[in-house]
Amino acid sequence: MGELARALTRHGIRVRVVAAHSPGLPVYGKIGDIEIVRPRYWWPERLEMLRREVGGLPVVWRKYPLARVQILSFFLMHAFVTARYAQSCDVVHAQWTLSAGAACLGRWVHRCPVLVTVYGSDILQVPRHPIGAWLTWLVLSCCDRITAVSHALQKRVVQLGVSPERVLVVPIGVDVTKFLPADDVHRENLILFVGSLIERKGVRYLLEAMPQILSVFPEYRLVIAGDGPEIISLKQRAVELGISRQVDFVGFQSQDNVRVLMQRARVVVLPSLEEGMGAVLVEAMACGTPVVASRVDGIQDVVTEEVGVLVSPANPMELAEGIRTVLFDPIRWREYSYNARLRAVKYYNWDIIVPRFIQIYQSLVG
Incomplete structure (x- = not known):
């Protein structure tokens, strides 16, 4: 969530982002004060599939068989890079359950508490399959705190077996100084x-x-x-x-x-x-x-x-x-x-x- 990262920096929080890589993007860079790391997860680079479709991971998963293989390498690379770059941080704030799983896997190295925010498809679609439901529950159970962007998602998370007091509702924000009414x-x-x-x-x-x-x-x-x-x-x-x-x-x-x-x-x-x-x-x-x-x-x-x-x-x-x-x-x-x-x-x-x-x-x- 780029807008969240920028909003945090405006409030004096130093932000380091581990993001998904796409062919042609640099592995490391900065946007303003925000440090961005995009670990490669497949070789050759042009065959990276996970951001190929604007519909997100569920669309890619169904459309490209190779993407199903790349999920594992993506997960392991993100776990490694998160463990490395989070060592000088105070909190890891994962933006979906797959990233949260990577953060939890590397916790024995970075020693940081893990907060995960769930947005939609990781809770509405992935748990429809029994294995997906179990993995989602496992990851969420390993996190120290969970925020959901709506009460509907909060309810779905609790239905997976997560304790209600660990799930808070914090919606997505908007820059009201940029999104303004026109005459x-x-x-x-x-x-x-x-x-x-x-x-x-x-x-x-x-x-x-x-x-x-x-x-x-x-x-x-x-x-x-x-x-x-x-x-x-x-x-x-x-x-x-x-x-x-x-x-x-x-x-x-x-x-x-x-x-x-x-x-x-x-x-x-x-x-x-x-x-x-x-x-x-x-x-x-x-x-x-x-x-x-x-x-x-x-x-x-x-x-x-x-x-x-x-x-x-x-x-x-x-x-x-x-x-x-x-x-x-x-x-x-x-x-x-x-x-x-x-x-x-x-x-x-x-x-x-x-x-x-x-x-x-x-x-x-x-």
């Missing part, structure tokens, strides 16, 4: 989706909702910002629905471009089938953009009736009605926009989130 005059007739184009993001249902939306709001366009294995089938679905001219697939976008799109859009939609939290919703809310999202998992922590609309997953008709509700009444839209920004600043500002992590670090060290 109303800059708003355009845009419906925006941001995320990986994978099945569990539910983009197909958003496309299927668009004909109903366009029948009421023909001047609107749908912008899909993201890439992934479903892009070809989604483009074909747009053609089949007769809406391809009203849908723009703009591909993967930088964070700055995403912010601009959110400031221009009238509504941000996240029709996921499962979601650990939905960080894009928090970013949209910080921009004063109302949201429509599926009533699943951690999304229910983020979206209240004051900031947008929750709908049933995999239901294009209900999704279309939710989007129409946000767009139809200008007065209600302004209320959503104002409340969205207020909620993002009050609950998801990094200046609120980071002190909670610092308090956890201090409790582990002290």
Whole structure:
């Protein structure tokens, strides 16, 4: 989590990051005051698979048989490098369960307490297989403390057999000084989706909702910002629905471009089938953009009736009605926009989130 690392440094915490390597990236470098180590895990370098798809490790695991072999070498290299570089640190803060396992394996060398934050797929998908469930429980049991980005994930962790008092809820933050509302005059007739184009993001249902939306709001366009294995089938679905001219697939976008799109859009939609939290919703809310999202998992922590609309997953008709509700009444839209920004600043500002992590670090060290 680059944003977390930067936020920690702003609060005076020295941060050293062990990250996943990709072909072409340096093994060692610095971004500002943040030291970054990316250990190689396969040779030749061009065959490294684990970051090949934007949909993350679950997509790579299913698509590339070699990736299943590389998981072991990745794990061992990260355990070795973490053990080495953590020796001069106070706490190891792992950002998913695989990294937490590597940190725990090397604890006999680095002697640091291990905190793990779980975000989604490592808790929602991996434990579906009995071996995955057992390994996840084993890793979490070895960690000194666990934070989950939503109450839904906290509940899932406890269901795995982890003691409830060891699991705290600390959501993903947003830089509210960067993600800001734009003036109303800059708003355009845009419906925006941001995320990986994978099945569990539910983009197909958003496309299927668009004909109903366009029948009421023909001047609107749908912008899909993201890439992934479903892009070809989604483009074909747009053609089949007769809406391809009203849908723009703009591909993967930088964070700055995403912010601009959110400031221009009238509504941000996240029709996921499962979601650990939905960080894009928090970013949209910080921009004063109302949201429509599926009533699943951690999304229910983020979206209240004051900031947008929750709908049933995999239901294009209900999704279309939710989007129409946000767009139809200008007065209600302004209320959503104002409340969205207020909620993002009050609950998801990094200046609120980071002190909670610092308090956890201090409790582990002290």
